[in-house]
Amino acid sequence: MSQISTVRPYSVAPDIDVLSMYFPIPGFGQLPVNAFVLKGREPLLVDTGAPLDGEGADATEGFMAALRQVIDPADLRWIWLTHADMDHVGSVHQILEEAPQARVITTFLTVGRMSVFRPLPMDRVYLLNPGQSLDIGGRTVTSVKPPSFDAADTAGLYDSKSRTFFSSDCFGALLQGPAETAGDISAADLREGQLLWATLDAPWLHKVDDKAFAASLNEVRKMEPERILSSHLPPAYRMTEQLVGTLATAPTATPFVGPDQAALQQMMAQLTGDAARAAVTA
Numbered sequence: 227m228s229q230i231s232t233v234r235p236y237s238v239a240p241d242i243d244v245l246s247m248y249f250p251i252p253g254f255g256q257l258p259v260n261a262f263v264l265k266g267r268e269p270l271l272v273d274t275g276a277p278l279d280g281e282g283a284d285a286t287e288g289f290m291a292a293l294r295q296v297i298d299p300a301d302l303r304w305i306w307l308t309h310a311d312m313d314h315v316g317s318v319h320q321i322l323e324e325a326p327q328a329r330v331i332t333t334f335l336t337v338g339r340m341s342v343f344r345p346l347p348m349d350r351v352y353l354l355n356p357g358q359s360l361d362i363g364g365r366t367v368t369s370v371k372p373p374s375f376d377a378a379d380t381a382g383l384y385d386s387k388s389r390t391f392f393s394s395d396c397f398g399a400l401l402q403g404p405a406e407t408a409g410d411i412s413a414a415d416l417r418e419g420q421l422l423w424a425t426l427d428a429p430w431l432h433k434v435d436d437k438a439f440a441a442s443l444n445e446v447r448k449m450e451p452e453r454i455l456s457s458h459l460p461p462a463y464r465m466t467e468q469l470v471g472t473l474a475t476a477p478t479a480t481p482f483v484g485p486d487q488a489a490l491q492q493m494m495a496q497l498t499g500d501a502a503r504a505a506v507t508a
C-alpha cells in the first residue's frame with residue numbers, strides 16, 4: 227500500500243508556492259493535501275498542512291522543512307486557516323512559535339473548534355468573515371464562502387493582486403497519482419475524481435436547492451480567477467469553467483457509500499495475504 231508522501235514545495239506563480247503532499251485512501255486513490263505561501267510585503271501562509279507526513283514520527287517536521295525551502299518562517303506576517311480540520315491546521319502552533327510577527331486570519335468558529343484541542347493565542351487572531359476584506363501589504367484579500375465544504379467554519383479567500391481563489395476543500399479530487407497541475411490530469415479522470423471527492427466530502431450537496439447552489443457557483447465564475455488553488459487538487463490554471471461545471475453535477479451524482487465491514491475484512495485479508503492463501507487452498 228502506498229505511503230503518505232513527503233511534502234514537496236514548488237512554484238505555481240511568481241509570488242505563490244504550493245506545499246504539496248499526497249495522502250493515500252485505500253481503494254479510492256490519493257488525496258492531495260496542499261498549503262500555499264503567498265509572497266509579498268506581508269507574506270501569507272494559507273493553511274498549515276496535515277499533522278502526519280512522509281517524514282514519519284516527528285509529525286510536523288516534513289511540512290516545516292518544505293516551508294523553510296520557500297520562505298524563512300520568521301518572515302511570515304499572516305497565517306490563513308480556512309477551517310479547523312486536521313489536514314489544514316497540522317503545523318499551526320509550530321509556525322506561530324517560529325513566526326513571532328504572524329497573526330492568524332480566520333473565523334470565530336475556527337477559533338472555537340481549535341479551542342477544543344489546542345487553543346490559538348487570542349491576541350494573535352484576526353477575525354474575518356466571508357464577504358469581508360483585509361489589506362495586507364498592498365494586496366486585498368477577501369474571505370469567500372466556497373460553494374462546497376465539509377465544515378461549517380470554512381472560509382476560502384480571493385487575492386485580487388494575483389487573481390487567485392484559494393478554495394479550501396472545494397474543487398478537490400481523489401486522484402490515481404500525483405500531478406503537477408490539474409491540467410495534466412485527463413478530463414475524464416479529473417471529473418471522476420472531483421465527483422468522488424465532492425460526494426464523500428460534502429454529502430449535503432444531494433440536498434441543496436438548485437438555484438441557491440447555482441448562485442454560489444456563479445460567484446466563483448464572477449471572480450474570473452486566473453487560478454484556483456484548492457487544498458485537495460493540484461494547482462488549476464484557467465480551469466474555472468471545467469471545475470465549476472463538474473461541481474454543478476455533484477448534487478445529482480451517485481451518493482458516496484463507504485466500505486462496510488465485509489469490504490474491510492476483504493481489504494485486510496488482501497493486505498495480509500490471507501486472500502491469496504485462501505484462493506490456493508480453495
Ligand SMILES: [Fe+2]
Pocket residue numbers: 309311376377395
Ligand atoms: Fe475539511
Ligand SMILES: [Fe+2]
Pocket residue numbers: 311313314394395457458
Ligand atoms: Fe481538507
